[in-house]
Amino acid sequence: MRSSRVALFTILAVAWAALAIFPVLWMAAMTVKPEALMFARPPAWSFTPTLEHLHYVVAEGFAWSLVRSLMVAGLSTLLIVVIGTPAAYAFARFPIRRRDDLLLFVLATRLAPPVALVIPFYLIYARVGLLDTYVGLILAYLTFNLSFYVWVLWSFCRDLPPELEEAARADGYSRTRVLLHVVLPLLRPGIIATSVLCFIFAWNEFLYAFMLGGKAVETLPVAVPKLITSQGVKWGELSVVGIAALVPILAAVFVLQRHIVRGLTMGAVKG
């Protein structure tokens, strides 16, 4: 009785997951589907795979967009880890004046709609010459990612037992040394999980890259419209780019699973 019930629910859950992932698999098949079968009615389920779409995408220089995406996401995440980690720790450990107000400000920054922020960013950047620069994009990404990082890592910091730090203090460690040699090693899983999520958000980001970027910092998401040509939409090539953008996400999802819920609910649910 019990085992047949488990089997039934397992089948249901597997079917549910299959339904969720199916469009992705269909797109993956499009990357190697011959152009001639692309618009077949009924849609073709079997075909001889071709690499023509991949070749086109490589020839068009999409690899550079990939590199630029890595640069922007990587550098902005690095900056965020460096300045965000001490802040998250301080919020969890020390009495800070108006702490609640500051934290609410952090949260509100995270939740603010980008479409409202991009207006002042655009106007200010146009004036100070930060349009289409790495610095400009990396700064803009701080709005949603630095606030996210501080907020979520703060929740990880509160889980650390303070006894170790107190013991280190009693042994004569300075506060800086406690932070560097006691807290950071303990916090490593939290830092990794949170920063990987930051990387993904930056990697996926479209609106800022689209409005504030240009040729020089054309990331992968904003390079996509190049495949919508006057001869029509290059669906196979679009699928190749889509899968390329998906690969780091897949890797991260399998590594992080438990922490994703915690991150996406802003620390409210401990995954």
Next chain:
Amino acid sequence: MHPLTPSKDPAPLTLPSPQGGEGGGESGYGWFPYALIAPAMLMLVVVALVPFLYTVYLSLHEIRHAQVGDWAGLANYRTLLANPRFWHSAGISLLFIAIAVPLEFGLGLAGALILNQGVRLRSIIIPVLFVPTMMAPVVVAILWKIMLAGSWGLLSYNVIERFGILTGTSVLASPSLALYALVLVDVWQWTPFMMLAFFAGLQSLPLTPYRAAAVDGASDLQAFRRLTLPLMAPLMAVIGLLRLIDAFKVFDTIFLLTGGGPGTATESTSLFVYKTVFDFWDLGPASATAVVIWIMFFAFANGFYQIARRKLGAF
């Protein structure tokens, strides 16, 4: 505790306050905590508070050709509120949220209850379910353009045409159906997340009350209504509110899938703001819209914070 901090330390159980052993309130720490938060807080002021105040400033001035002109008082706000297109977009956003969020919530809860029945293969099912949620909006758009393409799209051919809903063209190009297609995409992308968040919540429920209920001979349904629902309520409120916020600000997927069209059929508030700025270059009213949206979001954020903190003890 410093006298100015109204001693609402939110997590007294998980965080024994460290100054206990040091004998001095804030003076025991000096400038150290402030030095730690300074770089991050300064950066956030620069990238969030300054742009916000600048937008408020813009919204109160006359702006022509991106040049800030005279003080305009609330004129931009009046223009905005008199613009039927703004109200239309607010209606679209509300309709979108009103259909998508309850669907995601209900399906997510159902899915979480299924997962919670000791389902096998969870180490595969769970990461697979995360994929739609973590995907770039651009990839979501490519995916669904392919699935919903007129005539050759898999879903168009096998479902939409077969049931005679629409033929010859994509649902994304249909004024009456495009919004529902966007709802479908949103539900596809976010239901798995709701499911996994609820599941994480279910997994963290205490077992004792359920054992007691079983001893008392309560049925599964009774246990669900009397125990699971009340225990999960704060968590469901937090997750639901967060989803509501995200669903309201969704921009990229709509922008890439329909561009707000056909006509203005899917022009949500986010797209309305975008178009007033970057298509019509109408900065005054656009800034006013941004400010209005911002204030709304601040209220949302505050609601989230209060519920998560008071009811859930999360922060």
